[in-house]
Amino acid sequence: MRANIQFVFCLAFSVTACGLASAENWTRFRGPNGQGISSEVDLPVKWSATDNIAWKTSIPGNSWSSPIVHNQHVFLTTATEEGASCSVICVNRDDGSIAWSTEVHRQVTGPKRRQNSYSTPTPVTDGERVYAVFYDGTAVAVDFSGKLVWKNSEVKFFSLHGLGASPLLAHGQLVMPFDGSSREDNRLGWKVPWKNALVLSLDAATGTVRWKGKRGESRVGHVTPILINKGEQIVSAGGDRVQGFDSRTGERIWSIYSQGEGVTPSPVLGDGLIFTSSGFEEPTIRAIRLGGVGDITDTHIAWEQKKGVPVLASPLYVQPHLYTITRDNVLHCVEASTGKIVWLQRLSGVHSASPVLADGKIYILSEEGVTLVLRPGPRYDEIARNNIDETCLASMAVSQGRFYIRSSEHLYSIGAPTDR
Numbered sequence: 001m002r003a004n005i006q007f008v009f010c011l012a013f014s015v016t017a018c019g020l021a022s023a024e025n026w027t028r029f030r031g032p033n034g035q036g037i038s039s040e041v042d043l044p045v046k047w048s049a050t051d052n053i054a055w056k057t058s059i060p061g062n063s064w065s066s067p068i069v070h071n072q073h074v075f076l077t078t079a080t081e082e083g084a085s086c087s088v089i090c091v092n093r094d095d096g097s098i099a100w101s102t103e104v105h106r107q108v109t110g111p112k113r114r115q116n117s118y119s120t121p122t123p124v125t126d127g128e129r130v131y132a133v134f135y136d137g138t139a140v141a142v143d144f145s146g147k148l149v150w151k152n153s154e155v156k157f158f159s160l161h162g163l164g165a166s167p168l169l170a171h172g173q174l175v176m177p178f179d180g181s182s183r184e185d186n187r188l189g190w191k192v193p194w195k196n197a198l199v200l201s202l203d204a205a206t207g208t209v210r211w212k213g214k215r216g217e218s219r220v221g222h223v224t225p226i227l228i229n230k231g232e233q234i235v236s237a238g239g240d241r242v243q244g245f246d247s248r249t250g251e252r253i254w255s256i257y258s259q260g261e262g263v264t265p266s267p268v269l270g271d272g273l274i275f276t277s278s279g280f281e282e283p284t285i286r287a288i289r290l291g292g293v294g295d296i297t298d299t300h301i302a303w304e305q306k307k308g309v310p311v312l313a314s315p316l317y318v319q320p321h322l323y324t325i326t327r328d329n330v331l332h333c334v335e336a337s338t339g340k341i342v343w344l345q346r347l348s349g350v351h352s353a354s355p356v357l358a359d360g361k362i363y364i365l366s367e368e369g370v371t372l373v374l375r376p377g378p379r380y381d382e383i384a385r386n387n388i389d390e391t392c393l394a395s396m397a398v399s400q401g402r403f404y405i406r407s408s409e410h411l412y413s414i415g416a417p418t419d420r
Contacts, residue, residue: 026069026397026404029122029166030354034226035268036316038358038398044415045361045373049388054402054413055096059089063119064352065132065166067406069093069399070125073144074413076406077132083109083118086134088142093400096413100146105153107136112162115312115352115393122166122224122395124174126204131174135163139174139202150207155200158183160190164222164264170231170247173201173210179221179238189239190261193217199225199236199245211250215241219261221279224314226267228274228290235267235274242267242276242288254292256301258284265310265324266354270317270336273302277324283309285324287339303339308332314354314395316362318376323362325351331364333378345380347372352393358403365392369407388412 030036044052061078068075074091086105091098109118112135123132129141129149137157141149157163159180167176179197181189188194199213219239226235233253234245239261244253260279267276274288285305292300310324317323321342322334329351333342349366356363357376361383364372369388375381390407397404403414 023400024398025071026067026399027126028068028124028168029066029224030266030314030395031356031398034168034224034266036314036354036356036395038356040398040401041359042401043359043398044403046384047386047388047414049390052414052416054415054417056410056412057091057096057098058409059406059411061087061119062117062408064115064117064393064406065119066122066394067397067404067411068123068125068130069397069404070127073099074397074404074411075123075125075130076411077119077121077123077134079117079119079134083107083135086119086138088123088130088132088140088146090144090146091411093413096411102142102146102148104132104140104142104148105134105138105151107134107138109135110158111160116162116164118162120162120164121176124167124169126169129204131167131169131204133163133167133176137163137178139167139176139207141174141204141207152202152207152209154209159220160186161220161222161262166224168225168227168234169204170227170234172204173247174204175199175201175225175234175247177221177223177225177236177238179215179218179223181220190220193219193240197238199234199250201250213245213250213252215243215252216255221262222264224266226269228269237263237267237276239263239279242274242286244292254294254296254300256286256288256295257297258286260284264312266314268315268317268322270319270322273336275315275317275322275336277310277315283311285309285315285322285334285339287336305334305339305341307341308334308344312352316355316357318357318362321376321378323355323376325355325364331380333380342378343380353395356396356398358398363396363403365396365405367391367393371396371405
């Protein structure tokens with residue numbers, strides 16, 4: 001187990017040593033590994049709203065799903081008509097022109113938090129279809145020509161916060177967590193734990209239900225799951241819980257009590273540990289050892305840290321450190337093996353987007369449209385500060401020598417323009 005994990009991180013972090021080429025697709029939230037880590041090299045370091053921009057394209061709607069990239073296609077979702085009309089959009093990677101835009105669903109909108117939208121879940125692709133989930137719990141699949149392949153509206157999702165998690169693909173399945181609350185009594189699932197949360201698996205080819213994984217007692221959350229053990233296990237968290245599920249059957253393998261509702265950051269993996277955070281009430285970073293079965297709260301927590309707890313942006317693991325951004329926008333560098341704070345730096349602006357590691361550098365995008373470029377290490381080392389001066393809550397994508405940033409109005413392709 002440990003050898004396999006070390007091999008994965010050799011690929012992720014030792015790009016030069018392992019000889020990875022630049023040409024990676026960014027197929028889901030936080031990239032192909034779900035960790036916010038890119039194997040790309042020779043990426044832009046400096047840009048502005050007008051300099052080093054390959055193209056920018058107007059995108060309709062007010063939506064915070066992140067862009068994904070597969071070969072020459074950039075995909076996004078959006079919700080227009082005050083959230084009622086849900087669409088999947090395909091943008092040509094070369095020139096930024098819109099190849100197609102397909103309305104795939106119409107929904108009834110309701111409550112949500114300010115940082116959320118009616119199309120927040122980031123889509124995912126397997127290279128044949130694009131899969132998307134919208135505010136009311138409806139999931140769809142669209143082929144690369146823009147044709148709707150299937151739609152599943154079995155889950156009637158509700159949460160006062162809205163829907164913030166994103167789906168993943170595993171073994172021919174679309175897997176999506178639904179950690180909501182009761183429509184009839186909003187306290188149920190929010191302030192009061194309940195048993196109605198689930199992790200849903202749909203057949204990627206047909207949209208039919210494969211399995212439903214049950215959390216047990218839990219509360220609302222917005223956490224995008226990750227895959228471990230060569231995709232055989234899903235690590236998924238909700239309010240009060242961090243859990244591992246068998247990716248083929250949905251059987252719950254292990255569970256940890258992690259008090260706090262409204263948790264958002266996605267877990268990250270490093271050196272045999274899963275790094276998670278909890279939500280309101282008792283915000284805590286927890287490092288969880290792999291390999292447990294059953295309730296492992298008392299046996300598999302390696303360390304806990306109540307300082308530097310991320311709230312919106314997911315953490316980033318760059319060996320040997322964990323980087324987190326707190327509610328008051330302070331960047332923390334944490335020793336990943338112990339939880340000890342190495343350094344901290346107050347950032348300007350507000351941070352909802354999750355940071356990425358690319359070409360040996362950390363890129364941190366603020367809501368004000370400023371991207372900090374840092375060298376990872378035992379001290380704060382800023383390389384550049386790049387401002388596009390537009391509101392940005394979605395996390396950036398990295399693919400084929402470019403950064404893709406979604407603002408409130410545009411999709412930006414960051415990098416030197418091509419001659420095509």
